[in-house]
Amino acid sequence: MIQTEDLRFAYPSSLEVLRGIDLTINDGEFVAIMGENGAGKTTLVKTFNGLLMPTAGRVRVDGVDTRESSVAKLSKDVGLVFQNPDHQLFSETVREELAFSLRNFGYGEETIERRVTTILETLDLARYTESSPFVLSGGERKRVALAAVLVWNPKHIILDEPTIGQDYQQKDRLRNFIVQLNSQGKTVIIITHDVEFVAECRPRIVLLSKGLVLGDGPSDDLLSDEQLLKKASLTRPQIGELMHKLRDFGLPDTAINAYSAEHAILQVLGRKR
Amino acid sequence: MDVSPGEFVVFTGPSGCGKTTICRCLNGLIPNFYSGDFFGELVVDDLNVKEHTTAEMAAHVGLVFQNPENQLFSLSIERDVAFGPENMGLSREETRKRVDWALEVTGITALKDKPPYELSGGQQQRAAIAAVLAMQPKVIVLDEPTSFLDPRSALEILEVISNLNRQLGITIILVEHRLDIVSKHANRVIVMDDGRIVLDGDPRDVYGEQARLIGIGLPRVTTLFNLLRKEGLEFSQTPITVDEAARELRKMLSP
Amino acid sequence: MSLKIFDGFKFAKLPTPIHRMDPRAKFILTIGLFVIALLFSNIYALIVIFLIQLPIVYAAKTWRRWAASMRAGVFLAVLIFIMNFVFGSTLVFSAAMTLRFLSLMSAFSLFFMTTSPDDLGLALEQARVPYTLSFTFTTAVRLVPTMALDAQTVIDAQRSRGLELDKGNFMKRIRNYIPILIPLIVSAIRRSIELAEALESRGFGASPNRQPLVVLEMKNTDYAVVALTFLMLTLAVYVYLFVRLPTPSIPITMPKILPWF
Numbered sequence: 001m002i003q004t005e006d007l008r009f010a011y012p013s014s015l016e017v018l019r020g021i022d023l024t025i026n027d028g029e030f031v032a033i034m035g036e037n038g039a040g041k042t043t044l045v046k047t048f049n050g051l052l053m054p055t056a057g058r059v060r061v062d063g064v065d066t067r068e069s070s071v072a073k074l075s076k077d078v079g080l081v082f083q084n085p086d087h088q089l090f091s092e093t094v095r096e097e098l099a100f101s102l103r104n105f106g107y108g109e110e111t112i113e114r115r116v117t118t119i120l121e122t123l124d125l126a127r128y129t130e131s132s133p134f135v136l137s138g139g140e141r142k143r144v145a146l147a148a149v150l151v152w153n154p155k156h157i158i159l160d161e162p163t164i165g166q167d168y169q170q171k172d173r174l175r176n177f178i179v180q181l182n183s184q185g186k187t188v189i190i191i192t193h194d195v196e197f198v199a200e201c202r203p204r205i206v207l208l209s210k211g212l213v214l215g216d217g218p219s220d221d222l223l224s225d226e227q228l229l230k231k232a233s234l235t236r237p238q239i240g241e242l243m244h245k246l247r248d249f250g251l252p253d254t255a256i257n258a259y260s261a262e263h264a265i266l267q268v269l270g271r272k273r
Numbered sequence: 274m275d276v277s278p279g280e281f282v283v284f285t286g287p288s289g290c291g292k293t294t295i296c297r298c299l300n301g302l303i304p305n306f307y308s309g310d311f312f313g314e315l316v317v318d319d320l321n322v323k324e325h326t327t328a329e330m331a332a333h334v335g336l337v338f339q340n341p342e343n344q345l346f347s348l349s350i351e352r353d354v355a356f357g358p359e360n361m362g363l364s365r366e367e368t369r370k371r372v373d374w375a376l377e378v379t380g381i382t383a384l385k386d387k388p389p390y391e392l393s394g395g396q397q398q399r400a401a402i403a404a405v406l407a408m409q410p411k412v413i414v415l416d417e418p419t420s421f422l423d424p425r426s427a428l429e430i431l432e433v434i435s436n437l438n439r440q441l442g443i444t445i446i447l448v449e450h451r452l453d454i455v456s457k458h459a460n461r462v463i464v465m466d467d468g469r470i471v472l473d474g475d476p477r478d479v480y481g482e483q484a485r486l487i488g489i490g491l492p493r494v495t496t497l498f499n500l501l502r503k504e505g506l507e508f509s510q511t512p513i514t515v516d517e518a519a520r521e522l523r524k525m526l527s528p
Numbered sequence: 529m530s531l532k533i534f535d536g537f538k539f540a541k542l543p544t545p546i547h548r549m550d551p552r553a554k555f556i557l558t559i560g561l562f563v564i565a566l567l568f569s570n571i572y573a574l575i576v577i578f579l580i581q582l583p584i585v586y587a588a589k590t591w592r593r594w595a596a597s598m599r600a601g602v603f604l605a606v607l608i609f610i611m612n613f614v615f616g617s618t619l620v621f622s623a624a625m626t627l628r629f630l631s632l633m634s635a636f637s638l639f640f641m642t643t644s645p646d647d648l649g650l651a652l653e654q655a656r657v658p659y660t661l662s663f664t665f666t667t668a669v670r671l672v673p674t675m676a677l678d679a680q681t682v683i684d685a686q687r688s689r690g691l692e693l694d695k696g697n698f699m700k701r702i703r704n705y706i707p708i709l710i711p712l713i714v715s716a717i718r719r720s721i722e723l724a725e726a727l728e729s730r731g732f733g734a735s736p737n738r739q740p741l742v743v744l745e746m747k748n749t750d751y752a753v754v755a756l757t758f759l760m761l762t763l764a765v766y767v768y769l770f771v772r773l774p775t776p777s778i779p780i781t782m783p784k785i786l787p788w789f
Contacts, residue, residue, distance in 0.1 A: 037393060046684070051684050072690050072692050075687070075688050076690075082684075086711060087681050087685045087715065088689070090706065090710035090711050100689060100691075101690050104689060104690030104692070105690045138288070139288055149689070166288070167489075168488060168489055168490030170288060193423040193424060196453070233423045233424070234423065234425065235424040238492060239493050239497060242522070245515065246519060246522055246526070249522075257493070258496045258500060265522070266504060268526060269525075269526070302729065306724075306725065306728050327728045327729065328728070329731075331728075331729055331731035331734065335729070335730075336729040338725065343719055343722035343723050343726060344722075344726040348646045348670070351742075352646055352742065355741040357731055359738050359740055359741065360733070360735060360738065361731055361735055362734070362735025362736070362737045362738065364739055365739045372741065405729075408730065408731065
């Protein structure tokens with residue numbers, strides 16, 4: 001469980017970025033942290049693995065106050081995948097890249113070999129095992145960076161803007177993968193501003209704006225709240241907007257993707273037919 | 274492929290289809306800055322890219338990139354916007370006129386003395402557009418300009434781009450994934466796959482089954498209507514925007 | 529190793545008279561201080577030279593960052609003190625050399641903190657330095673804080689993968705920097721390529737006759753500063769040649785402390 005109590009953070013000689021956040025994320029939850037650029041999303045998740053320490057308030061991961069731990073210790077359970085894979089990749093082969101963290105955490109070579117092979121297969125990267133990470137395409141590098149974190153099997157996984165630069169099919173695959181990870185019991189937290197992506201997998205949404213929590217609840221509710229979305233510089237999902245315009249026909253605001261909308265429309269028509 | 278003056282063309286396709294490469298061909302970065310094998314001809318605004326340097330092409334074709342951070346390098350927006358005209362060797366008065374004009378068209382006159390890092394992503398991207406606009410090209414190519422922007426800023430920047438087309442007559446070539454927000458501005462959509470043009474025409478004609486199979490992200494309302502069609506429902510037009518979809522559904526749902 | 533050392537050389541736009549000064553005048557002032565600091569070995573003179581800069585730091589409103597750069601320079605300063613003292617100089621002389629180093633560092637830190645790289649570039653251009661060269665120089669200066677931010681992100685990313693930079697023997701610690709350096713270099717290269725594309729696309733190098741939008745003009749205050757600098761230099765040379773400065777008589781040297789040394 002990840003818990004924050006009146007979490008505040010300010011960079012030295014700077015304004016407060018996080019201005020008092022109370023948040024509880026239970027094990028196995030699927031959460032999307034959304035909000036405008038500069039709202040404090042990345043800063044917030046950096047307090048979860050100890051990269052940043054609160055300037056006031058507290059962050060507890062699985063009961064341990066982060067101030068009493070270290071990045072290396074917290075990272076064993078909290079895996080943070082950064083936005084830009086080029087800030088991480090440095091090894092000669094993809095295999096070495098994945099082995100890096102396992103060696104840091106003290107795993108034996110046999111375990112390392114096993115885990116690396118498994119994760120590369122899972123993410124459809126097996127053919128690149130001996131390739132240099134630098135020759136892979138942008139999307140593939142992002143997958144390698146993801147694999148490099150999943151390989152040590154952390155309990156909680158945080159992905160910072162995983163959809164930027166991805167095309168429709170890649171986002172589809174990513175979404176399915178994330179949902180699968182979550183169904184395996186992992187806590188999955190994504191930072192994103194991609195409303196359509198979120199509308200398709202409907203996690204719990206925590207809306208941040210100017211360092212404060214603006215809203216916290218199910219996708220269906222938050223993504224149909226026009227006022228809240230505007231404050232966080234987000235828009236309604238396209239389908240949600242359509243449903244809203246046709247609400248006098250009995251169509252629900254909360255149908256935010258094509259399938260639920262189709263279902264709702266057919267229902268309405270069925271009633272009329 | 275032929276693009277006429279004043280068109281608003283959207284290039285789309287799965288990753289690796291070649292849309293980014295096309296962008297760099299259009300303003301001469303390929304073949305002048307990047308080397309490789311170049312077959313065929315490309316003439317933009319009467320200039321053959323093989324016969325002119327990128328610098329020469331710059332006054333005719335502007336290119337705006339994905340990440341505004343690496344396009345703005347001055348410590349004041351004004352100087353960044355002045356960079357292009359200065360390079361062209363224009364007089365100080367002419368540069369001044371163009372800078373003021375470009376800042377106004379993109380709506381950032383108030384930000385002209387600020388450094389880029391104090392601007393939001395959307396404002397930065399406007400500045401990048403202004404910087405290209407100041408050279409007064411007839412064609413502006415934009416490579417996924419909304420990639421790093423939040424949804425609201427993305428909508429705003431598209432309004433700015435659409436303005437350039439509607440009010441200034443600039444030919445726009447926009448490479449994008451987010452078809453749900455760009456479709457209403459485009460009069461033509463070109464779908465690429467694996468280095469080839471596969472579909473080319475009015476968005477309504479292009480957003481069909483073949484497009485879906487190629488794997489591009491159709492506007493959600495279009496997908497909804499394709500689903501409803503499969504259930505036997507009929508509509509007079511394929512909608513590409515929410516308003517169009519609302520109109521069609523109202524007809525269907527009203528007694 | 530803290531990246532705060534870069535803060536002491538990073539430009540920040542503030543509305544102070546020091547910032548507004550023409551970069552050429554500022555540069556002359558900095559060189560003036562530089563020459564004077566090198567001229568004197570007398571501790572009292574060097575104390576004065578160091579103290580002269582403090583009102584300038586105050587006027588430029590950069591106390592905190594200037595102090596940060598001084599703190600970062602402490603390591604080298606202590607090294608200089610030790611090197612001097614251990615190899616036979618007096619305590620006083622070693623202190624003087626340390627002060628000289630700090631004065632030099634302070635002068636340049638002040639210059640870079642109060643001068644925008646854009647203005648530097650303009651100054652170079654107006655001094656008829658080839659445009660490509662002046663642009664290269666100012667872009668390099670401008671990219672320093674960006675690179676520092678990148679470095680911090682890379683460090684964060686690798687620490688999140690279990691990398692511990694403060695553990696291990698000397699050799700291990702050096703090797704631990706490889707996962708930091710490589711992504712940083714790759715990032716720098718990618719950034720440079722993107723920047724180059726943007727520059728090319730805006731006609732960089734199209735015409736040899738550039739008329740920059742903004743022109744630097746020396747105001748009366750700038751000329752006053754230049755005049756002041758020359759006055760200071762003349763005074764310094766006079767004092768150096770004709771005035772015998774007192775030295776505190778504390779002839780402590782290493783051999784006195786450790787005779788067997």
